[in-house]
Amino acid sequence: xxxxxxxxxxxxxIKKASLAQALExxxxxxxxxxxxxxxxxxxxxxxxxxxxxxxxxLTVSSLCRGxxxxxxxxxxxxxxxxxxxxxxxxxxxxxxxEIIMVVGGLPxxxxxxxxxxxGGAATALAGGKGKDLVLARQRVADRLGELVPFALDHGVxxxxxxxxxxxxxxxAVLSTLxxxxxxxxxxxxxxxxxxxxxxxxWWDPYLREQIARAGEQxxxxxxQVCDFNLPIAADALLSRGFMGDGVIDxxxxxxxxxxxxYDGVVEVEIFNEDIWALPYASVVESVKARYAELVAPHLR
Amino acid sequence: xxxxxxxxxxxxxIKKASLAQALExxxxxxxxxxxxxxxxxxxxxxxxxxxxxxxxxLTVSSLCRGxxxxxxxxxxxxxxxxxxxxxxxxxxxxxxxEIIMVVGGLPxxxxxxxxxxxGGAATALAGGKGKDLVLARQRVADRLGELVPFALDHGVxxxxxxxxxxxxxxxAVLSTLxxxxxxxxxxxxxxxxxxxxxxxxWWDPYLREQIARAGEQxxxxxxQVCDFNLPIAADALLSRGFMGDGVIDxxxxxxxxxxxxYDGVVEVEIFNEDIWALPYASVVESVKARYAELVAPHLR
Numbered sequence: 252x253x254x255x256x257x258x259x260x261x262x263x264x265i266k267k268a269s270l271a272q273a274l275e276x277x278x279x280x281x282x283x284x285x286x287x288x289x290x291x292x293x294x295x296x297x298x299x300x301x302x303x304x305x306x307x308x309l310t311v312s313s314l315c316r317g318x319x320x321x322x323x324x325x326x327x328x329x330x331x332x333x334x335x336x337x338x339x340x341x342x343x344x345x346x347x348x349e350i351i352m353v354v355g356g357l358p359x360x361x362x363x364x365x366x367x368x369x370g371g372a373a374t375a376l377a378g379g380k381g382k383d384l385v386l387a388r389q390r391v392a393d394r395l396g397e398l399v400p401f402a403l404d405h406g407v408x409x410x411x412x413x414x415x416x417x418x419x420x421x422x423a424v425l426s427t428l429x430x431x432x433x434x435x436x437x438x439x440x441x442x443x444x445x446x447x448x449x450x451x452x453w454w455d456p457y458l459r460e461q462i463a464r465a466g467e468q469x470x471x472x473x474x475q476v477c478d479f480n481l482p483i484a485a486d487a488l489l490s491r492g493f494m495g496d497g498v499i500d501x502x503x504x505x506x507x508x509x510x511x512x513y514d515g516v517v518e519v520e521i522f523n524e525d526i527w528a529l530p531y532a533s534v535v536e537s538v539k540a541r542y543a544e545l546v547a548p549h550l551r
Numbered sequence: 552x553x554x555x556x557x558x559x560x561x562x563x564x565i566k567k568a569s570l571a572q573a574l575e576x577x578x579x580x581x582x583x584x585x586x587x588x589x590x591x592x593x594x595x596x597x598x599x600x601x602x603x604x605x606x607x608x609l610t611v612s613s614l615c616r617g618x619x620x621x622x623x624x625x626x627x628x629x630x631x632x633x634x635x636x637x638x639x640x641x642x643x644x645x646x647x648x649e650i651i652m653v654v655g656g657l658p659x660x661x662x663x664x665x666x667x668x669x670g671g672a673a674t675a676l677a678g679g680k681g682k683d684l685v686l687a688r689q690r691v692a693d694r695l696g697e698l699v700p701f702a703l704d705h706g707v708x709x710x711x712x713x714x715x716x717x718x719x720x721x722x723a724v725l726s727t728l729x730x731x732x733x734x735x736x737x738x739x740x741x742x743x744x745x746x747x748x749x750x751x752x753w754w755d756p757y758l759r760e761q762i763a764r765a766g767e768q769x770x771x772x773x774x775q776v777c778d779f780n781l782p783i784a785a786d787a788l789l790s791r792g793f794m795g796d797g798v799i800d801x802x803x804x805x806x807x808x809x810x811x812x813y814d815g816v817v818e819v820e821i822f823n824e825d826i827w828a829l830p831y832a833s834v835v836e837s838v839k840a841r842y843a844e845l846v847a848p849h850l851r
Binding site: 357359360382383384385388415416417419420421426427429430433453454455456457459479481482483485486487497498499500503 | 657659660682683684685688715716717719720721726727729730733753754755756757759779781782783785786787797798799800803
């Protein structure tokens with residue numbers, strides 16, 4: 252196994268690159284995988300994107316993102332289901348086995364499902380009726396149950412991504428790995444997996460046990476790495492950094508993921524204004540260097 | 552019972568007030584309790600502070616703060632123990648039954664123990680050797696065990712405050728109520744309690760069960776309320792707001808706290824630049840109004 256065999260660049264890390272540029276720089280760096288956001292696919296259209304990915308020789312490690320399942324009203328719920336089914340079809344066409352699910356925030360505060368991280372602002376609905384977090388979480392469970400048969404039919408797994416509790420109100424009422432596994436529990440592992448993202452989960456006192464639990468169940472759908480920078484950026488969404496620039500102990504978490512039996516792709520997804528301003532090739536080289544130093548030695 | 556019988560103003564909410572002004576405005580508003588920060592006590596000296604509190608007729612609901620127990624070196628650990636013993640003595644002298652414990656962050660990133668929230672910046676030590684979160688948490692458990700006999704001797708309870716996971720690296724490696732109860736478990740409830748602060752805990756998917764567990768064990772030492780504002784303030788420490796201005800469902804959490812049998816003081820502690828700039832009397836009146844509308848109806 253070469254050092255970079257399992258490394259994948261998520262397009263959010265080089266957010267300003269076009270799909271063509273992202274594919275080109277990832278392949279030119281000798282990598283085999285890329286994680287795509289749907290906005291990059293939409294820019295060229297699905298059919299063209301499929302052709303471009305095929306021509307690049309890269310595999311799509313995940314498609315980001317489905318989710319936003321917390322709408323309290325019937326039209327909002329119908330729209331969410333339709334959008335998620337479209338996302339599942341896109342993932343299938345692109346050969347992505349996993350669709351990353353960001354489940355959505357409180358109805359009153361949730362960002363628009365189409366908003367790309369780093370670009371979308373929370374929009375509060377009038378009335379303030381949607382602060383019931385228990386109910387919002389129940390709606391996620393309900394919608395997930397409705398999507399599972401469709402996902403199974405199309406061979407795409409719904410990869411539930413717990414987000415840092417900073418984002419519980421506006422992006423994801425799913426906040427810990429344990430909660431994600433509880434939400435996944437009624438469904439087969441082939442239909443519902445979980446994402447282990449170091450930025451979102453590093454602080455969790457029960458992370459080791461929950462990673463082990465996820466591994467035992469065969470539910471680790473993706474291991475995503477980037478650092479948690481301090482001080483927290485003025486826009487808290489953009490407080491991610493290259494591995495090594497923040498507070499996370501990658502040796503420890505990567506070892507836990509390896510011990511849990513995960514030997515899949517490791518995706519690097521960084522939202523950071525300073526990094527977005529760098530040349531794409533330089534970003535990819537930095538990712539490779541940090542990955543080789545801090546992550547790869549602790550994987551299988 | 553009158554509406555405001557259990558309401559306490561924490562001096563951090565009117566951060567720029569002197570101790571004399573804080574006592575005066577709290578008493579003038581018809582309240583019976585005040586939560587003190589140690590810097591306010593230090594400004595006048597302990598003996599004078601004790602006299603001033605006595606003259607005000609107020610009781611001290613809690614003293615903030617002890618903690619910062621994660622030092623990796625022997626001198627740092629000895630300093631932390633000495634400082635915590637001093638804090639326990641101060642609490643005893645002021646008649647505060649609870650000392651709020653903010654346990655400290657990762658050694659490489661923790662703020663200075665003396666830093667007042669909203670004023671202290673994280674200081675990274677050279678070397679980056681202190682990112683092991685598991686080890687930092689073990690050190691907290693070790694230091695806590697060393698402090699318990701002293702706290703018991705002086706009739707002051709160590710009230711462990713889990714902080715929002717945003718602050719896990721620089722302020723508290725204690726991040727959930729469940730973790731706080733696990734940390735408290737080896738010690739009697741008279742020695743070690745827990746703080747339920749809505750700002751820090753509202754997002755926790757297992758909050759209801761853990762509040763019930765804390766109640767069964769008689770460990771709820773303080774119920775602190777303020778809102779979680781969105782968007783998160785540029786300085787994430789200052790993203791607190793008056794109840795009703797943010798995302799938190801105070802009816803739900805207050806009901807859980809009441810159901811757990813807690814009928815003690817409810818402290819309002821808000822770090823917010825805009826609120827700090829308001830006249831003290833106006834802040835106290837706003838706190839009363841929001842408390843009466845959003846919190847008090849759901850308590851016993």
